[in-house]
Amino acid sequence: MKSSLAKEGLARAPHRSLLKASGFTDWEIARPWIGVVNAYNSIIPGHTHLNRLAEGIKNSVYGHGGLPLEFPTIGICDGIAMNHEGMKFSLPSRELIRDSVEVMARAHALDALVLLTNCDKIIPAMAMAAAELNIPAIVISGGPMLAGRHKGKDIDLSNIFEAVGKRTAGLIDDAEVEAVENACCPTCGSCAGMFTANTMNCMMEALGLALPGNGTIPAVLSARDRLAKEAGRYVMMLLEKGIRPRQILTKRAFLNAAAVDMALGGSTNTMLHLPAVAHSAGVELTLAELDAISARTPHLCSMSPGGSHHIQDLYGAGGVQAVMARLLEKGLIDGGTLTVTGRTVAENLEGVTVTDETVIRPLDDPYHAQGGIAVLRGNLALDGSVVKQSAVAPEMMVHSGPARVFDGEEAATEAIMAEKIRSGDVVVIRYEGPKGGPGMREMLTPTATLAGMGLDRSVALITDGRFSGASRGASIGHVSPEAATGGLIALVEEGDTIEIDIPARRLHLAVSDEELQRRRQAWQPRLPETKSSFLDRYRAFVTSGAQGAVFDR
Template sequence: MSEQSDPRRRYSSPVVDGLGKSASRAMLRAVGFTDEDFRKPQVGIASTWSRVTPCNSHIHELAEAASGGADAAGGKGVIFNTITISDGIANGTEGMKYSLVSREVIADSIETVAGCEGFDGLVAIGGCDKNMPGCLMGLARLDRPSVFVYGGTILPGENHTDIVSVFEAVGQHAKGDLDLIAVKHIEETAIPGPGSCGGMYTANSMASAIEALGMSLPGSSAQNAVSRAKHDDCEAAGAAVLELLERDIKPSDIMTRKAFENAITVVIALGGSTNAVLHLIAMANTIGVPLSLEDFTEIGRRVPVVADLRPSGHYMMSELVEIGGIQPLMKTLLDAGLLHGDCLTVTGRTLAENLANVAPYPAEQQIIAPLDRPFKAESHLRILYGNLAPEGGVAKITGKEGTRFTGTARVFGSEEEAQARILDGTVVAGDVLVIRYEGPRGGPGMREMLSPTSAIMGRGLGSDVALITDGRFSGGSHGFVVGHITPEAYDGGPIALVHDGDEITIDAEADTIEVNVSDEELMRRRAAWQKPTPRYARGALAKYARTVSSASTGAVTDLPDVR
């Protein structure tokens, strides 16, 4: 029977100490605890391992390495699982409505297990879009010494392909540019093994943001999924939690306002996903840090896009790994005064201290441009307002498809409707596709529009068609696209009032999105509008729709003012 004497055991001590906890100890002996283990700090290892998706199929081995690292440092690692889903598999189906919901389930489950079992510290290992911010939100709620580990990026497929190549091949076939044999060959070779989608899509964007935030060890965001470096990263994370416990450094000490500004800066510099806007605001809300859409605009005015990474660029994350990952970029941004160097990180040191001895990129590399010769002088993430989005919308506009678009509305009530009309040739140059009732409440679940945007690109309409939605986009989407439009259609937002044939203008320089319809006409349409019946009456989607907040506040389910 152990007695409380170690301040690092604040949470495990009430679970295992004293005669009254004999039953607890008996249960734990059955899963491998010894007398000595009851005197050690317990480190929960939250694993998102699953054979659902290649992004997470290797994470059990990483969890074992993290647990071993915690054990070697004097703790007791305890592995537990949380869920994951696959956006790449579910995209374009009704099942994709569960994607954003899974982020909340993951946060809930990590909080639930750690809160119940009395873990003193945690390592969370995520490898796909939603489980990464879900992990961070769970760690933030618990506010116990914690480290996040990224599961790592996948390697390129044959001929430099990836999952987006497969989606775009479908559009190329519809256009007549690829036959079925060629599409099948891309399908068979684009995903060569474990790891997250290979471009600067949402997983790699969020991994980079979390490292910049200070919640991962240096280098964690830019390692191949199957590599010695990733195994060592996990072992080091397990050990790092013991040091954080010794010093009582918690997520709330690290996830500060300045740290979130650092994360936004790095996402912009890398040309990252629009989903980073949604997830960073959600994570900030969870830890109690004020963060809003306007912060992305303000920071974006001074931070350029310097990475030539997919989807808008050429290179993949594995190629950035080869030249040093994001650490040299962060050092460059720090030296230019664009990062806050005094932010504390999970190393126990500041960001500036972590970066002090980082070497620059090789001189001959072409992936990261100099700050004075960027690919885009300001952010590609544009927060748009106007009579179509009075509470904001989020666009990812690199400038390659232009910065201003005026076209004619072609309105769809779901993603499936739009996809069918893109593939059959109904959608033509000059159209602005309006996909509505796909928001957090209306969908419910705020589906990604990767299938439609990929079909548009595959049909060669990337510069000739715009797409706006109260849903969201995959990090793999590119083109003239605007998502997260708020208020959403289900709440009676103006996007619900658009008719076929209305003229819509998107201006990514003035940061506006307008439908050319008079206020009087919009009022007349509003008077005739009726709120749709909820699509789900029971179950997880119905519960989510009743509790979720607006996309402009991160689409979280635990804000006090959630309706």
Template sequence: MTFTPAPWPRKLRSQEWYGGASRDTIYHRGWLKNQGYPDDLFDGRPIIGILNTWSDLTPCNGHLRDLAEKVKAGVWEAGGFPVEVPVFSASESTFRPTAMMFRNLAALATEETIRGQPMDGCVLLVGCDKTTPSLMMAAASCDLPSIVVSGGPMLNGYFQGERVGSGTHLWKFSEAVKAGEMTQEEFLEAESSMSRSAGACNTMGTASTMASMAEALGMALSGNAAIPAVDSRRRAMAQLTGRRIVQMVKDDLKPSDILTKKAFENAIRTNAAIGGSTNAVIHLLALAGRVGTDLTLEDWDRCGRDVPTIVNLMPSGEYLMEEFFYAGGLPVVLRQLGEAGLLHRDALTVSGGPVWDEVKAVRNHNADVIRPAEKALTQSGGIAVLRGNLAPDGAVLKPSAASEHLLTHRGRAVVFEDIDDYKAKINDEALDIDETCIMVLKNCGPRGYPGMAEVGNMGLPPKVLRKGITDMVRISDARMSGTAYGTVVLHSSPEAAAGGPLAVVRDGDMIALDVPNRTLHLEVSDEELAARLAAWEPRHEVASSGYLMLHQSHVQGADTGADLDFLRGCRGAPVGKDSH
């Protein structure tokens, strides 16, 4: 795809605030000049908003203030006027009940920050899981020239000679303690090895997945996704991004030019190839809804089903993001997809040119980290979209993180009505459960938890772990961390709190999972299921005030991205009337 730049010069949006000699423009300029800016900065050069999700309580993004200085340098060099603007930062490691509940609030707040202030273009400075989708959603809704620069992943962790992956080993070590294979003292000792540098998760968890999605979509410069946070090349990438956004404003290159159906299909196939997080499904569906691109769960299954998982990273594989970067990073993956006929080579990127021009000459420096298709971790990667009477609107499973022998399984349901019920029962030796059972967790979806927490990868009962069993089929309307693994069916829709069939599963019901045929079936008659649903009553009332009320009243299902219904669609960034 060839992009045709807009005619230049044209009147920039920021000139509605700062151009001319009226009382109102003097008011706006005068206040900003108290920061020591000279007159000629207001002469019509692009004002670039650096939307920074830094926060001391968002550890993944704790280094972004330093990175913002490099973005500013690039903007200045290209003739722009950078302004750093703090925006809502939904921290994965601190927000309760779950950061996911605040993704939409962060997107809304950032959208209004863009729309209501004098910006001509935006640099989206992101890292932690929800910061990347929330800022891209905001940018898509406003449709001003925008570009992503990620904070990058942490360096590898090591404990007792073993690579330690963020999140992945937290789950692994926790289960080992319950199984009696690791002492609590060793677990505490391992803690310091899990996060040994600035940056986001070093596994192919949601943070690294969404950085990869931004690059695959064309919303970030080529190579952005994998550079470690503390590598000097991450700072160089930030500076180059600052330069690039100024030219994007001059060319009027907007998210709607980039986030096409081809871009989303490229991202879906990329997610399959990297063994990316199931959370990408929800985030990309929501992003597509903001820009007005038609994207459905069926597109995820259609595009990703036959794509081999070639990136050998935890939780699906062996290595971490540091090795992925040294091997060549996402550009190598995109090249291999392109050579296999699995990439829309002409999809436009923030570079102003097609994606293929960015990746066609790159080299793979480690064929064990980024494997050829014939040596893939799994030949059928991607996200499996399951349907049936238990999930009529769909559910998802990540085959590359699942146990092959469980992909076709029939078992007796052991039901937990909510996460508190699960916590109260799971360690009870009297719980009637064994490894052939299917664990079912209800009321943990977008409305029910509320916010759809990452609790779908339920830890197994200790008495099962002690047998040496490490995986069981688990089904819920929840999410799971991109760093997690297992045969876990997620995002069951409609969710239990909305009266979906999951809400009426009972202990002892038989459930059949058939991933190859994409089915999930509750073995009760249609009449019995209809009677149960007719008798169903909600367990929880909708909150009566605050953001929680707004969220529960307006959040949509996981099958469409769990966005708030009134936020879907591109609203643009019109200049409002000056109130002064």
């Protein structure tokens, strides 16, 4: 056991004395040391209940012969950080969380980890740490929020963002905004649609790093408490059998997860986080590979924000395991990969069936023939860009229009709210990439405002930043190379024609090579001031969105 480095022999008497000061007995100290990483804070609604689950995990670990040693991580609520300086810190927090878990585990010679998480960047950060440390580990989420109810319909966080746009356009009044505000987030848990948090919790299950049910059991159900206890039991089994994350996080496992993502129509942020987790596991996962999987994987679930179903509906239909069982039928995933149950994917799926085919469609009757996400390339995105094609209106799959250019999200939002954007426009928001922002901000406010104003069917939005999983419409993000490193998006001028062809995977700036050469000669790099030493350090080391925005070693 790794913990023997910190507890055995004469030289470790001082170490044992410090543990005894914490109340641990000799026979407890002799047990395997299991780190319980608790991402609780009282700000994120997806995390406010994690202490309850942590108790279940610790009791289970203790009951199965381990010594649970709990420690925290930070976490940012993307919804609260949205559309102001706070969002610059969201993606960078992923690397900080990953590092903090590694620091604690290595400094204290922990034998295994249970990683309790729930939202956006915290989930992939935990998985990255598990892959980097490569000690027995299991991820357990806090589970999704239930959808709210308003005027007989299920609603979620995206509805209140869109209500802002509706109010701006005069389509609803203040009382309706308040009613939606009060109804859309009714319980603790990660926001109820297939946004980034829930997508990533589903990805943990699809990768095999979390137990079946991790992605979809609602936060408020007792089944979530039982799953937490099972996580404590299974981590002790992983330790006993010597099963480590890199035995689970193989190339085949990542391809499985990508196929599940495409079938679910998940958040575009998986195109950052899956490659980042793969990088930590020593696996190369490219945008081209992910796009190829999308091309052959049918879109089976119409989840909010692109569709009407919520995570509770997916849970009732059989959850992620039912989606995987359906994909396994046609060989669209590999059933031979190992999971934290100690069994293979195929063994986990024995007897699993879809219980509601209105939520999980048959393979021969999908919502779309291709998966939920597409990678576009062209002169405007030589290294790639990403769009959630399952949430794009049919009339916007091919679009050409004049560029409306903004340096930063605030300027674009101001123009949208002032109703200066017209049908047919292509809104370009630049200097929001990993280095340019820095931090690659999510832009739910402009996309949701356009949707609320009814412009999502006639206006496209392109950025070197990224979008919330709650965004819908022709929202093309992750444009690489980004403006701050001299990508072509930096040279776009007001009125230029931009051509979008999602089926053909094409994003093109219709400006002559001669004119672009003239503009490049006059271009000067622009890096917005951060006033933050943390963001300055992040900017210095971060790679492009096409590489998962990981640190350059």
